[in-house]
Amino acid sequence: MAVEGGALSFSVASVVEDVLQQHGNRLRDLDLDSRKAEEAASRRYEAAGWLRKIVGVVAAKDLPAEPSEEEFRLGLRSGIILCNVLNKVQPGAVPKVVESPCDAALIPDGAALSAFQYFENVRNFLVAVQEMGIPNFEASDLEQGGKSARVVNTVLALKSYSEWKQTGGNGIWKFGGNVKPSMSAKSFVRKNSEPFMNSLSRNLSMNEKSFNTLSSDLENSNKMHGSGSLSMLVRAVLLDKKPEEVPTLVESVLSKVVEEFENRMASQYDLVKSAPKEKTISQGNKFLLKSTCGDKRIEEKNARVMKKEECFHKNLIDDEELKNKKEKQQIIFGQQQRDIQELKNTLRTAKAGMHFMQMKLHEEFNSLGMHIHGLAHAASGYHKVLEENRKLYNQVQDLKGSIRVYCRVRPFLSGQSNAMSTVDHMEDGNITISTASKHGKGCKSFSFNKIFGPLATQAEVFSDMQPLIRSVLDGYNVCIFAYGQTGSGKTYTMTGPKDLSDKNQGVNYRALGDLFLLAEQRKDTFRYNVAVQMIEIYNEQVRDLLVTDGKIRNSSQTGLNVPDANIIPVSSTCDVIDLMYLGQRNRAVGATALNDRSSRSHSCLTVHVQGRDL
Numbered sequence: 001m002a003v004e005g006g007a008l009s010f011s012v013a014s015v016v017e018d019v020l021q022q023h024g025n026r027l028r029d030l031d032l033d034s035r036k037a038e039e040a041a042s043r044r045y046e047a048a049g050w051l052r053k054i055v056g057v058v059a060a061k062d063l064p065a066e067p068s069e070e071e072f073r074l075g076l077r078s079g080i081i082l083c084n085v086l087n088k089v090q091p092g093a094v095p096k097v098v099e100s101p102c103d104a105a106l107i108p109d110g111a112a113l114s115a116f117q118y119f120e121n122v123r124n125f126l127v128a129v130q131e132m133g134i135p136n137f138e139a140s141d142l143e144q145g146g147k148s149a150r151v152v153n154t155v156l157a158l159k160s161y162s163e164w165k166q167t168g169g170n171g172i173w174k175f176g177g178n179v180k181p182s183m184s185a186k187s188f189v190r191k192n193s194e195p196f197m198n199s200l201s202r203n204l205s206m207n208e209k210s211f212n213t214l215s216s217d218l219e220n221s222n223k224m225h226g227s228g229s230l231s232m233l234v235r236a237v238l239l240d241k242k243p244e245e246v247p248t249l250v251e252s253v254l255s256k257v258v259e260e261f262e263n264r265m266a267s268q269y270d271l272v273k274s275a276p277k278e279k280t281i282s283q284g285n286k287f288l289l290k291s292t293c294g295d296k297r298i299e300e301k302n303a304r305v306m307k308k309e310e311c312f313h314k315n316l317i318d319d320e321e322l323k324n325k326k327e328k329q330q331i332i333f334g335q336q337q338r339d340i341q342e343l344k345n346t347l348r349t350a351k352a353g354m355h356f357m358q359m360k361l362h363e364e365f366n367s368l369g370m371h372i373h374g375l376a377h378a379a380s381g382y383h384k385v386l387e388e389n390r391k392l393y394n395q396v397q398d399l400k401g402s403i404r405v406y407c408r409v410r411p412f413l414s415g416q417s418n419a420m421s422t423v424d425h426m427e428d429g430n431i432t433i434s435t436a437s438k439h440g441k442g443c444k445s446f447s448f449n450k451i452f453g454p455l456a457t458q459a460e461v462f463s464d465m466q467p468l469i470r471s472v473l474d475g476y477n478v479c480i481f482a483y484g485q486t487g488s489g490k491t492y493t494m495t496g497p498k499d500l501s502d503k504n505q506g507v508n509y510r511a512l513g514d515l516f517l518l519a520e521q522r523k524d525t526f527r528y529n530v531a532v533q534m535i536e537i538y539n540e541q542v543r544d545l546l547v548t549d550g551k552i553r554n555s556s557q558t559g560l561n562v563p564d565a566n567i568i569p570v571s572s573t574c575d576v577i578d579l580m581y582l583g584q585r586n587r588a589v590g591a592t593a594l595n596d597r598s599s600r601s602h603s604c605l606t607v608h609v610q611g612r613d614l
């Protein structure tokens with residue numbers, strides 16, 4: 001690619017220049033295009049008219065009076081008209097003009113038959129006008145379309161020079177036309193042996209920096225591959241070619257080169273257009289020039305640009321994400337700080353609350369201590385009072401009498417007549433009994449602590465026994481027993497009838513009920529353990545009724561002493577009743593074994609109460 005680029009350097013320069021001109025003009029002067037086209041046509045007609053005037057219409061047969069750009073180029077392409085006109089203006093400027101050996105009619109486009117002839121004429125013309133100080137054009141401007149403006153400019157400059165000369169040539173001739181100082185003043189070196197190479201190896205001098213850079217690149221490229229490489233290449237290509245084939249070959253090569261560079265320029269133009277504007281402005285020319293080094297470099301450059309753009313966008317996105325993340329973190333941080341502050345306030349409040357509660361608790365604790373102290377004091381006083389009360393209570397019981405005798409009159413049983421009653425009358429603790437005697441009816445009075453008549457209920461009878469139960473719990477021994485003849489109602493009073501109910505319960509049940517009730521009421525201050533023994537006394541023998549074998553446990557000749565009798569702990573009245581039923585059953589078994597025993601035996605229920613002051 002480097003060799004190719006170096007060998008085609010002239011085309012590169014001209015093509016790039018024109019492409020940039022075209023594209024630059026397109027960008028800047030789109031609205032002036034049509035006006036410029038008209039102006040260019042006007043100038044072209046002026047140039048063509050002057051050429052036809054100088055050399056004659058016949059000599060300028062290939063050049064119409066108002067030629068199109070293409071007609072203008074083709075008419076001047078052989079260089080014959082130009083050289084003849086120049087010789088008319090400046091006789092001898094081109095010593096030898098190579099005329100076409102054939103009839104121009106055979107060559108419709110006016111092309112020279114020989115490349116050497118063609119380049120000799122044009123080159124000689126260009127060298128001559130350059131020596132005259134007239135702005136010139138490129139040899140390649142006549143080789144391809146679209147470059148006629150500079151040719152027109154040179155022709156009009158020559159016309160101006162001619163007119164200046166015709167008017168006497170006073171002063172310094174100065175061309176005031178629309179000259180584009182695109183070429184350097186560096187002279188062409190006329191070497192017939194290397195005409196093609198000489199025309200190609202001219203140095204470029206362009207106003208734009210991009211073209212300087214391009215020129216430098218091309219020179220470097222040439223240096224790299226040797227100054228003779230282009231010549232060698234051209235010679236090698238043309239060596240086996242006939243002279244007639246050369247123009248066609250050159251034309252085809254040039255058209256391909258032009259086509260290739262136009263394509264590249266177009267692609268570069270699109271690339272620059274799509275790139276960011278500022279980047280295009282600052283780097284556009286440089287970018288264009290560098291891109292001429294080949295598709296590969298363009299692709300690499302494009303890839304780098306794309307990559308940079310991607311990096312740029314990625315960085316932008318990263319920056320935005322970072323910014324968003326930072327903002328979120330700041331929000332969270334702020335929220336956390338507020339939470340911490342809130343927690344601190346809450347903690348402070350809680351501390352103050354705790355401190356206040358501690359003080360309150362301390363005060364309440366002190367108050368409670370005082371209260372407890374007062375209660376303890378009151379309790380000790382209460383105990384003292386209670387003890388005092390107990391003593392007084394039992395003193396009252398003593399005053400009532402340690403032994404109290406009550407009389408209960410049994411009602412007549414069903415079937416018995418009321419007229420048969422021996423009770424005369426009852427009054428407080430006195431009862432008068434009518435007795436029959438041999439000497440007439442007599443009366444006997446008896447005194448008791450209290451007399452219960454036939455209508456007295458079980459509850460009324462027990463109400464006088466009840467205070468004694470309390471004395472039991474206070475540590476006093478109490479004995480309640482019933483005495484009377486058979487059928488007088490002892491069992492009824494002490495236990496109750498066979499069909500037992502709450503209403504007709506006897507003294508035993510009620511006393512036991514009271515006992516457990518009082519024990520329950522005093523459980524905070526006393527603990528009572530209650531146990532029951534039940535024995536039978538018959539013929540001065542003691543029998544334990546709470547064992548099933550009916551064995552007599554102890555027999556003492558000296559009195560009631562039954563330490564070995566079974567004693568069973570109880571915790572409720574029901575427990576006691578169950579044991580009493582057991583005792584009654586055992587007593588019944590004994591009665592069966594011993595005939596008529598029940599009326600002569602005595603059952604004794606002993607309740608042991610052991611109290612402990614808590």
Ligand SMILES: Nc1ncnc2c1ncn2[C@@H]1O[C@H](COP(=O)(O)OP(=O)(O)OP(=O)(O)O)[C@@H](O)[C@H]1O
Nearest residue numbers: 410411484485486487488489490491492493497599
């Ligand atoms: N106050 C009373 N009210 C109604 N009935 C009574 C009363 N007292 C006794 N009775 C009845 O009189 C009968 C005899 O009474 P109870 O068996 O209690 O006499 P007792 O003295 O125990 O006899 P024993 O010594 O032979 O055992 C029973 O049927 C009993 O129900």
